[in-house]
Amino acid sequence: MGLQIYYLPTTSKNNLKKILVTGGTGFIGRNILEELSNSKKYLIYSTYRKKKLRIKNVKWIKIKTLKSNILKNKTYDILLDLAWYDLHNYNSLSHISLQVDEHFELYKNLLKSNDDMSLYIFGTSLEYGFREGKLSEKFLPKPHVNYSKGKNMLRKKLIEIKKKKNFKLTWLRPFYIYGENQQKRTLYSQFRKAVKNKYKKFKMSKGDQKRDYINVKDVAKILLNLMNKNLDFGIINICSGKPIKVIDLVKYWKKKLNSKIILDSGQLSIPNYEPYIFYGDNKKLKKIINEKI
Numbered sequence: 205m206g207l208q209i210y211y212l213p214t215t216s217k218n219n220l221k222k223i224l225v226t227g228g229t230g231f232i233g234r235n236i237l238e239e240l241s242n243s244k245k246y247l248i249y250s251t252y253r254k255k256k257l258r259i260k261n262v263k264w265i266k267i268k269t270l271k272s273n274i275l276k277n278k279t280y281d282i283l284l285d286l287a288w289y290d291l292h293n294y295n296s297l298s299h300i301s302l303q304v305d306e307h308f309e310l311y312k313n314l315l316k317s318n319d320d321m322s323l324y325i326f327g328t329s330l331e332y333g334f335r336e337g338k339l340s341e342k343f344l345p346k347p348h349v350n351y352s353k354g355k356n357m358l359r360k361k362l363i364e365i366k367k368k369k370n371f372k373l374t375w376l377r378p379f380y381i382y383g384e385n386q387q388k389r390t391l392y393s394q395f396r397k398a399v400k401n402k403y404k405k406f407k408m409s410k411g412d413q414k415r416d417y418i419n420v421k422d423v424a425k426i427l428l429n430l431m432n433k434n435l436d437f438g439i440i441n442i443c444s445g446k447p448i449k450v451i452d453l454v455k456y457w458k459k460k461l462n463s464k465i466i467l468d469s470g471q472l473s474i475p476n477y478e479p480y481i482f483y484g485d486n487k488k489l490k491k492i493i494n495e496k497i
Contacts, residue, residue, distance in 0.1 A: 222279065223431070225250040226270065226310070227286030229257055231386050232326075232378075235424040236284065237262055243428060249280070251287070270310040279317040282431060284324045285310070291351070292389065294330070294477065299354035308361050315369055322372040322434055324427070325362070327355045329379045329416075329441070329484060334477065338447075340485040341377070341439040349477050372436035376427075379443040379484045383420030395454060399463045407471040411451025416443045416483035429493045437492060443484030 223240065227233045228250030234257055240248050241261040248262045256264040265274060270287065288303060290296040307325075314321060332339045333346030347353040359375055366373055382392040391408070398406045423442055430437065451469055458465060474480075 220247045221281040222247045223282040224280045225284045230286060232420060233286045235420045236427050239424040239428045270306045276313045282322045283314055286326050294349040294351040299350040304354050304358045307358055315371055320370045324374045327375050327377045328352050329377050331356050334479055336479045336481050338483055338485050341441055341488055374437040375439045377441050379416040381420050381423055382417055395457055399461050399465055405466045405468040407468045409472045409474050410470045413450055413474055414447035414481045415450055416447055417453055418444045440489055441484035441486055443486050445486030447483035
């Protein structure tokens with residue numbers, strides 16, 4: 205990425221900040237929890253629904269939904285909200301009919317206990333809509349699938365209550381994150397599976413579409429850096445800022461894995477909700493994480 209990441213000095217035990225992470229057992233969640241657990245700056249709490257992970261210094265909270273009573277009347281300094289479901293179907297009605305209210309109810313409950321807390325909420329780069337080229341935080345959102353519509357609805361609700369509250373808000377717009385333990389349907393996981401199972405060929409799209417990919421380990425370091433600064437950053441693209449052809453990215457993975465698998469390109473189509481050239485402007489991100497605040 206070319207981003208130099210600074211860390212602030214650790215805080216004394218008496219001044220540890222309490223952080224609540226939702227979606228901590230997910231792909232991104234487990235990586236950020238590992239970063240947080242090594243920082244010695246936070247008292248870490250994370251929600252889970254089915255099975256908690258073995259990560260040191262994390263206190264787990266079992267919930268059914270984000271409206272669970274166990275999350276009410278609790279005081280935290282920071283919320284990192286990574287939870288969201290039905291990601292296998294971007295046009296599921298749950299994105300706009302259920303999940304927006306679930307998350308907003310959580311925010312309201314937490315803010316009742318601490319009006320001055322910091323919220324770090326994961327949105328999506330799809331909020332930019334079907335746009336070609338470099339996407340800047342200055343662009344007005346044009347969500348075109350229910351997933352991004354739901355995220356944008358949630359953001360606007362937060363902006364409204366922010367007029368009356370003192371909380372800090374950082375709205376994170378990740379682009380294409382990849383890494384180990386990712387969902388099976390993703391390009392990276394499918395390729396790793398094909399290599400592991402010694403397939404002769406890997407079927408994929410033509411691969412000339414350009415995307416903005418960033419490793420989940422880098423994302424975790426960026427998030428920790430932002431939370432250490434603890435400021436009101438508004439919208440931030442989480443991206444490399446460097447578009448790469450998908451075929452070139454897969455070739456890079458192939459080389460790293462020392463594989464001889466044949467890339468059978470042109471066999472699959474790309475999703476109809478994705479433009480051909482879609483990448484993030486990371487000027488704001490670089491400025492923030494390269495500054496010692």
